Structure formats: structure tokens, C-alpha cells
Amino acid sequence: MKRIAIFILIALISQAVFAQTDVTSSSEVNMQISTLPEIKFGFTQNYIFPFMQGESPLTSDNNINIALTGEISPLTLNVNAKAVWTPIAFLQFSAGGLIGTGWNIGELTGIGLNTNVGNASVRDGGAFDGIHFKALFGGTFQFDLAAIFPGEWNHVVLQTYHEINYMGYSRANTGQSWFYENDSGENMNGFNYYGNLVIGYQMPLFLNMVAFLAEANLNMYDTPGRDIWGDDLIRWTFSGILSFEITQQFSAAILVQFITVRNFTEETKNLFYQNRVLNTNDKLRLEFFRVAAALTYKF
Numbered sequence: 219m220k221r222i223a224i225f226i227l228i229a230l231i232s233q234a235v236f237a238q239t240d241v242t243s244s245s246e247v248n249m250q251i252s253t254l255p256e257i258k259f260g261f262t263q264n265y266i267f268p269f270m271q272g273e274s275p276l277t278s279d280n281n282i283n284i285a286l287t288g289e290i291s292p293l294t295l296n297v298n299a300k301a302v303w304t305p306i307a308f309l310q311f312s313a314g315g316l317i318g319t320g321w322n323i324g325e326l327t328g329i330g331l332n333t334n335v336g337n338a339s340v341r342d343g344g345a346f347d348g349i350h351f352k353a354l355f356g357g358t359f360q361f362d363l364a365a366i367f368p369g370e371w372n373h374v375v376l377q378t379y380h381e382i383n384y385m386g387y388s389r390a391n392t393g394q395s396w397f398y399e400n401d402s403g404e405n406m407n408g409f410n411y412y413g414n415l416v417i418g419y420q421m422p423l424f425l426n427m428v429a430f431l432a433e434a435n436l437n438m439y440d441t442p443g444r445d446i447w448g449d450d451l452i453r454w455t456f457s458g459i460l461s462f463e464i465t466q467q468f469s470a471a472i473l474v475q476f477i478t479v480r481n482f483t484e485e486t487k488n489l490f491y492q493n494r495v496l497n498t499n500d501k502l503r504l505e506f507f508r509v510a511a512a513l514t515y516k517f
Contacts, residue, residue, distance in 0.1 A: 241267040245517055252510035256400070258291040269303065276307045293328030294320035294399050296350075302358075307365070310358040312381070317352075320398065321345035329387070332395035332403030334490040339403055348389035350398050356381030356412075373420035375429075380413040382438075393441065395492075404449070404491055408439025418459070427461035431473075448480040448496040455507065468515050475507040 243265050250258045263286045271280045282303050289296040300314030320328025322345065329350060330343025356379055363374040386407035387396040397403040411434070418429025433455040437444075444450050454477065461471045481497040 241265050246514055248512060248514040250510065250512050252508045254508050256291070258289055260287055260289040262287040270305065277305075279307065280304055289318075291399065293323065293326055294318055294350075298352075300354075308360055310360070312356040312358065312379075313354065315351070315353045318350045318398075319346050319348065320350070326400050327397040327403070328399065330397050331387075331389060332397055332405075334492070337489045337493060339490055341397060341403075343389065343397075348387055350385075350387055352383055352385045354381050354383035356383075370422045375416070375418050375420060377416045378414065380411075382409060382411060384409050402491070406437070406439055406441065408437065410438055411436040424462060424464070425460060426463040426469075427459070429459040429461070431455075431457040431459055433457070443492075446496060447482070447492055447494045448501065451480065451501065452478075454478040456504075467517060468513075470514070471512045473510045473512075475510060476504050477507040478502045479505045 243263065245264070246262050248260045248262070250256075250260075265284045266281050269280055269282045271278055282301060285300045285302070287296075287298050287300075289298075296316055296318035298314060298316035300312060302310050302312045304310050322328050322330065322341065322343070327341050327343075328345075329348060330341045333340045333342045358377060358379045360377040361375065364370075364372040385405065387398065387405070390396045390407050393406065395403055396405050398405060414431060414433045416429055416431050418427050420427045435453040435455075436451075437449055441449060455475055456477075457473045457475045459471055459473050461469065463469050479502065480494075481500050481503055482494040483497055486494045
């Protein structure tokens, strides 16, 4: 909790400092809900200031965007910071970090170790007994057809983001599994890869974007025998997105998501996850995951 208090103090000091400069700032609140069910509220303060701007269209808007965010859900509390540098219109570099903690409600797990007891997953943890943390570095390439063929109906957009991050849980030792935000509990302290690809069409309408999103997650840490239960496989999420501009300040997005799920042998599919055996003849299947909505109000 001390780390969270320090992070909030830094955010408040930063706001006071930036208020005395020509830095552009904006704020937004958002809510995320889904059919799982789940819900999360967030507040983000953005600071954008010019950096290494040039005379050409590709560099005239160069900047650094610093975003400070606080999030709360029924199970967790997170604070994070992220800096995004745009050195040229189609390229961005990102660096940031997150710390958070959680609590448990009945069978819902906010945070805790995932222990193997009698070949079943058993939660080991209580409220605020550890810190979840993450540090990341990433890069984004983006393209808009309207930059070549100007026109409000020519916004065919493509964006791809790739990130290396280190995630951990303060109570976990090397090789120990843990839960966070009621996930499957297959996390371990170590490096991970995350990447995504968005292809969409933006329109000057109430329905202002239709898009397809593909996301990839891969655990990069080396665990003996991880290929047996498929921990070395990329976990894919595919989403169809509809985005709505309700007002200039208020927007909403609806996502329909599908995920890849590993197939295990019949005799091991109900065991503790590290004791399962991947069906090598049919490793993955695609399943419906959820319908999610994100509501954002900017001011």
C-alpha cells in the first residue's frame, strides 16, 4: 500500500508542475463491463507536450504523451503510468508500469497464489497481502489511408503494437503460479510478449468506426516441461469492434470476442493446469469469450 500512496503522490505533484507550463492536458473517465460478468472504473489524466517537432507533416506534431491512470474493480485496485513518444507520425514508442493489489470475494479471486492441492487449484492469499506489478516497453506502427488520399470517408486505418513486459506478484517465488483479477491463475513472475493488430474503417457518423482486432499473448519465461501443457503456445483473442461517437466528449465501443483454448487429453483435462497434457493432434480450438463494452467521457 505504501507504493500505491507514493505513486498517487507523484501523480499529484506532476499535475501541479505541468499546470504551470504550456503542456496540453486532458482527463477522461471510463467504465468497462462485460458478460462474464465483470466491471472496472478508471480515471486517466493525460499530459501532452511538444518534443522534437519538425517542419514536415510527418514531424510537425511530434510529442510525448504521459498518461496517469487509476483503476478500481470489485476485486482490484491499480495505478499505472505510461509515456508514449511520437518521433514521426506513423511510429510511437511506449514505456510504463503498473502496480496494484486486490482482495477476494467468495470464489472470485482478486489476488493470490495458485497452489496444487490434490491435483486441483487452490487459492492461497487474502486481501492486500501482496502487490501485482508490471513494467513494459513497446512500439506502435500506424497508418491512415487518408494521409495519402485526403477525405473524411478515406480513413482506412491500420495499427499494430508490440510489447515486452515483466509481470510479477510479490508473494510468488520463481516457478510459483498466481491469480490476478479472477483470471485462470496460470501467471508466473517473468517476461511476456503482447502484440495486437487493428484494421478498421472510420466514418464521420454516429457509428464512427468498424474494426477487427487480433491480440497475441506469449509467456516468455522458461518453465521445465511447459510444452506438455501448452504454456509455450500463443494465446489469441479476436474481436469485432463497433465504436460510437455519442457526443464530442462521450464515446462507446462494443466488442464481441473469441479466444483460442487448448485441448487436453481426456484423462488430464480436469487436473491442476501444469499436470494436464496437451492433445498434440488437435492443440487449439476457438471459443466465444465475451461481449464487452467500454464507455469513455473526456473533459
